[in-house]
Amino acid sequence: LPEPLERMPALERGRELRGRRGATALTIANLALLAAVLIHGADHWFIQERGVSALSFEVMLGGMAITAAAALSLAVALRGHGRAPLVALLAGPWVAAAVAVGHFIPHWSEFSDPYEDAGVGAVSYAAAWAVVAAGLALGAVAIRQAISARMRI
Numbered sequence: 001l002p003e004p005l006e007r008m009p010a011l012e013r014g015r016e017l018r019g020r021r022g023a024t025a026l027t028i029a030n031l032a033l034l035a036a037v038l039i040h041g042a043d044h045w046f047i048q049e050r051g052v053s054a055l056s057f058e059v060m061l062g063g064m065a066i067t068a069a070a071a072l073s074l075a076v077a078l079r080g081h082g083r084a085p086l087v088a089l090l091a092g093p094w095v096a097a098a099v100a101v102g103h104f105i106p107h108w109s110e111f112s113d114p115y116e117d118a119g120v121g122a123v124s125y126a127a128a129w130a131v132v133a134a135g136l137a138l139g140a141v142a143i144r145q146a147i148s149a150r151m152r153i
Contacts, residue, residue: 026141036127041063048124056110058110062098062102069095070091088139093136096131096134099132
């Protein structure tokens with residue numbers, strides 16, 4: 001394995017089944033969010049006719065931020081860190097809100113890229129809504145895991 005992966009601590013072996021299911025659910029929800037974010041980004045790059053050149057620097061920065069948040073949350077979950085539910089609870093709904101506010105409300109700032117004004121197709125709407133749904137689902141899974149683990153958020 002690469003050195004950074006070798007340095008990662010092993011997950012506890014003696015966890016109860018419920019804890020493992022929660023960790024697995026959190027990992028799957030994180031994977032779904034990251035996949036949705038990457039598909040949404042691919043939509044901007046390859047499917048939308050206007051291309052990424054029509055996006056402001058701030059919108060591009062927002063796209064990088066949501067990708068980083070989704071990747072960070074997944075990395076923390078894969079490590080089995082005790083604060084993974086908290087990170088997921090912060091990342092998932094924030095990513096969902098950022099995409100919803102950026103694409104589904106009228107223009108409000110340079111971080112805004114309203115799809116209504118852009119004239120994008122159904123695939124673009126579906127990709128953006130998938131990010132919103134995956135972010136909210138990640139938040140729900142994080143809350144459930146935190147409650148089942150009796151962790152304070």
